[in-house]
Amino acid sequence: MRSIGALGKATNTKVETIRYYERIGLLAPPQRTDGNYRTYDDEALARLSFIRRSRDLGFSLDQVRALLSLTDQGTQDCKTVDRIARDHMAEIERKIADLIALRHELSTMIESCCGGSISDCRIIEALSPFD
Amino acid sequence: MRSIGALGKATNTKVETIRYYERIGLLAPPQRTDGNYRTYDDEALARLSFIRRSRDLGFSLDQVRALLSLTDQGTQDCKTVDRIARDHMAEIERKIADLIALRHELSTMIESCCGGSISDCRIIEALSPFD
DNA sequence: CTTGACCCTGTAGTTGCTACAGGGAGCATA
DNA sequence: TATGCTCCCTGTAGCAACTACAGGGTCAAG
Numbered sequence: 472m473r474s475i476g477a478l479g480k481a482t483n484t485k486v487e488t489i490r491y492y493e494r495i496g497l498l499a500p501p502q503r504t505d506g507n508y509r510t511y512d513d514e515a516l517a518r519l520s521f522i523r524r525s526r527d528l529g530f531s532l533d534q535v536r537a538l539l540s541l542t543d544q545g546t547q548d549c550k551t552v553d554r555i556a557r558d559h560m561a562e563i564e565r566k567i568a569d570l571i572a573l574r575h576e577l578s579t580m581i582e583s584c585c586g587g588s589i590s591d592c593r594i595i596e597a598l599s600p601f602d
Numbered sequence: 603m604r605s606i607g608a609l610g611k612a613t614n615t616k617v618e619t620i621r622y623y624e625r626i627g628l629l630a631p632p633q634r635t636d637g638n639y640r641t642y643d644d645e646a647l648a649r650l651s652f653i654r655r656s657r658d659l660g661f662s663l664d665q666v667r668a669l670l671s672l673t674d675q676g677t678q679d680c681k682t683v684d685r686i687a688r689d690h691m692a693e694i695e696r697k698i699a700d701l702i703a704l705r706h707e708l709s710t711m712i713e714s715c716c717g718g719s720i721s722d723c724r725i726i727e728a729l730s731p732f733d
Numbered sequence: 734c735t736t737g738a739c740c741c742t743g744t745a746g747t748t749g750c751t752a753c754a755g756g757g758a759g760c761a762t763a
Numbered sequence: 764t765a766t767g768c769t770c771c772c773t774g775t776a777g778c779a780a781c782t783a784c785a786g787g788g789t790c791a792a793g
Contacts, residue, residue: 621741
């Protein structure tokens, strides 16, 4: 059993974030000490680690919730898990493509700029309408 | 002169968003009709177009605010504009790199999965701690 | 004269936290 | 025993950048 601070350190999570996860129902309310302190067992540690790892991989809290409930059910619904992961992957691909397009536009804009000395700024011009 | 709805259509912006921009001081409060409707002139249209184009390029509202004030000043501070644009560019590069790393991790995870039929799910396993 | 599309203000919701404020618990030291 | 100090508690408000109401007013067409 460990305190919320210890759990936070173990999972690289801020204390407030842990309480937030509890509040939104992602983590079950843990046991309390006589002094009303939360105490967490290994299962809670595993669950929070799972959440954090999923978050690091960019899953939304809703997606994490879905993944957790699938593992909780133990129904081994691999198809659903796979779909969530693939959907997420597709979204990341989209974001990458968007950002690359953006980078291209931006770099064109920046390159057309004077570089800091000439008086009519092509960046502002590029952003302005009717040019 | 045009109504807020017309301005919204012309700039592909929701009416609520235009009012929001006004509330946070990005757009000046426009003139009103007798019936208290906002009316916008061409300058407002140009300004909102500038804002939207900047937003589309991923600039934050704070960055947009800075760009706008630079153009308002007319001081032709090209150096500052260039810096804002380059900073933004660097941030986008970072995001792209992050997402590509993420994609790699995710694809490794997904490929190791059964594909929807075998009962022990490697995705869940990959997300779980102590594996 | 009524219907419908538009507009108004003001407030609350979204995502995923983060940051207080104002207090209590628990342990070490003087 | 008193005093610090660190940790913990609850509850609320803030961030970005909108979006979505609720509950009303305005205006033109039929």
